[in-house]
Amino acid sequence: MSAPTVLVTGATGTVGSALIPALQARGATVRAMIRNPERSVPGVENVLADLGDPASLTAAMKGVDAAFLNSPSAEDAAALQTRFADLARSAGVYRLVVLSQYAAATDSPVRFLRWHAEVEAHVEGLGIDHTFLRPNLYMQALLGFAGAISQGWFGAPVGDAAVSAIDTRDIADAAAAVLTDSGHTGRTYNLTGPRAVTHAQIAAAISAATGKPIAYQDTTSEDFAAALAAFMPPWQLEGLVEDYAHYARGEAAEVSTAVADLTGRPARDIADFARDHAAAFSGN
Ligand SMILES: NC(=O)c1ccc[n+]([C@@H]2O[C@H](COP(=O)([O-])OP(=O)(O)OC[C@H]3O[C@@H](n4cnc5c(N)ncnc54)[C@H](OP(=O)(O)O)[C@@H]3O)[C@@H](O)[C@H]2O)c1
Numbered sequence: 001m002s003a004p005t006v007l008v009t010g011a012t013g014t015v016g017s018a019l020i021p022a023l024q025a026r027g028a029t030v031r032a033m034i035r036n037p038e039r040s041v042p043g044v045e046n047v048l049a050d051l052g053d054p055a056s057l058t059a060a061m062k063g064v065d066a067a068f069l070n071s072p073s074a075e076d077a078a079a080l081q082t083r084f085a086d087l088a089r090s091a092g093v094y095r096l097v098v099l100s101q102y103a104a105a106t107d108s109p110v111r112f113l114r115w116h117a118e119v120e121a122h123v124e125g126l127g128i129d130h131t132f133l134r135p136n137l138y139m140q141a142l143l144g145f146a147g148a149i150s151q152g153w154f155g156a157p158v159g160d161a162a163v164s165a166i167d168t169r170d171i172a173d174a175a176a177a178v179l180t181d182s183g184h185t186g187r188t189y190n191l192t193g194p195r196a197v198t199h200a201q202i203a204a205a206i207s208a209a210t211g212k213p214i215a216y217q218d219t220t221s222e223d224f225a226a227a228l229a230a231f232m233p234p235w236q237l238e239g240l241v242e243d244y245a246h247y248a249r250g251e252a253a254e255v256s257t258a259v260a261d262l263t264g265r266p267a268r269d270i271a272d273f274a275r276d277h278a279a280a281f282s283g284n
Pocket residue numbers: 009010011012013014015016034035036039049050051052070071072073077099100101102112135136137138139141
């Protein structure tokens with residue numbers, strides 16, 4: 001697809017904000033889907049739409065060749081995404097690239113993985129040109145622990161299990177390739193970092209980048225949930241605990257070459273991520 005017009009959902013989010021410049025670098029025309037005009041993305045067309053508002057989505061899809069579907073973490077995430085996919089097909093969007101999650105499966109004990117699998121199955125049945133991207137744990141999720149890390153430690157219920165965490169900038173670069181190149185129809189790509197790392201190794205990488213000692217402390221699921229209970233609703237907290245139990249079982253340690261295969265360069269290592277975000281982890 002040469003110089004397509006691409007609708008980017010979640011344009012203000014972690015992956016979407018990195019995807020926009022990556023698409024522009026590949027010559028695509030970007031339409032950023034935003035909810036709040038005060039958060040408009042500079043340098044591209046912005047369209048106001050909400051995944052919960054079908055009419056706004058149909059308007060946003062007009063004249064679009066390809067769409068990147070990235071759902072927020074929401075209790076109705078599967079319903080929002082399946083409806084978006086239906087509307088995309090009706091609007092004549094040629095290609096749909098869906099941000100799913102590593103190990104998505106209908107029988108997973110992790111609710112988020114079941115929800116992503118539900119969306120994938122629905123999209124497969126639509127007959128629209130589609131590709132699924134299944135990223136593993138985001139390195140950028142560690143920024144949520146930055147406050148504790150700047151005090152010298154962080155905790156999670158993951159033990160010494162290794163996880164092939166990925167930098168969201170690499171998800172964006174891989175997505176840009178899939179949205180603009182041919183040959184990805186019907187494919188599912190597991191997107192991971194270049195190696196699987198334990199949380200102790202993550203702490204060591206951040207420590208090296210900041211020049212400060214940082215300790216990783218294994219916690220129980222109960223303590224982890226109690227520490228986060230004030231910050232998210234129960235369904236999300238329970239889902240997060242399920243995610244971490246999945247990591248702790250060693251189920252997310254596989255390393256894929258998809259980022260390098262799709263982008264032509266190696267995926268960023270945890271050391272790269274830590275160096276680029278050293279200021280945030282230093283409390284600056
Ligand atoms: N975190 C991880 O480690 C990880 C790993 C694998 C997969 N994932 C998947 O990534 C997705 C979520 O990523 P994230 O939590 O990092 O979020 P994010 O993409 O950083 O942020 C959510 C984006 O969705 C937008 N948004 C929220 N509600 C919306 C609505 N009703 N309609 C349209 N747009 C809306 C937000 O816009 P506003 O600026 O308006 O709020 C924001 O741009 C989930 O599907 C999750 O399963 C996450």
